[in-house]
Amino acid sequence: MITTHYDQPEGKFGKWNATIFHVNRKKCWLFTHGCSKYNVITDITASDLKNIDHIFKEALYEQLVYDGIMLDYKTLDLFIGKVIFYPTDNDRSTTGFQNQNIQSLEYWKHEYASLENMPIKDLTHRLNTIPIHIGKSRKMSDFTYPKTEIAKLIQE
Template identity: 45%
Template sequence: MITTIFTSKKLEKITKSLIEDYNEKLPEISKLGKWNATVFYVYRKKCWLVTNSRTRYSVILANVKSSDLSQINRLFKEALHRQMNYDSVSITPEEIDILIGDLRFNPTDNDRRTIGFQNSHLSTLEYRKDQYGMLENWPITQIVHFLNNTYFYWNKPKMTEGTYPVTELRKELETLETDLNTL
């Protein structure tokens, strides 16, 4: 299983060693679909905002250094598991491993909806810089919990009401429950 993460131009410059050519066909795609990642800075420390394009569920990887890039698969899965637990989504690390598999980083796909959604989150995170100061003072899971529980309207053909990213993630996991039960 492969999970594709499309990086922003800024993040692509930082992670050149991870970026692969996305023109070739992937053998399997993650059950949760693709993700988009961008970078933001908190007092000169790099943080990644990673958002699922299907559910708009977000995760923050805080203080990512160049030496961490070799372990980015593990760091992402741990951050996702920690955030899902905080958001009261019951899932085990083994189930996340099945859903995510290996990460594959690609240049931007210019998904304007997801990028716009991330830009909205980034403006919220700018406010948090003034509120919390140094990155060490940030309650990351609490902040991302707020982001994942922010009401938004998603212009899908059958969706006439707004929703929450965590609600969309739960719906997605319910449809995948049979796959997870085959552990």
């Protein structure tokens, strides 16, 4: 669902940002969780948009399993609720992470000839295990991994 009304309740996972990038003329979507900077990548065609809820949840579930974070699909479905698209909120921090991740994917893309040959789950796992800085100070304790942060969110 696409809306401009921000009064919809967020699920436990809160807000995700989505951006599109291309691999061999195919559109891929990079979803990044606003707080944990956890990433999910999936290829979505225009005809798939009517099933975006299911596609996103399935891709997220598969990525969590690949990253070793065990969660029942029904629980994940309850955590997320309904997928709602809003116009951009200009979250510069998340947009910056997404732009950096797309650059990393561009670099790794040259290892593979086509999208079919790219191990998307493995490449996304690489993104989710790159150290990130969350917090205001510059202490080493403020550095973490997206995979660690999403696991903490699930355990809460």
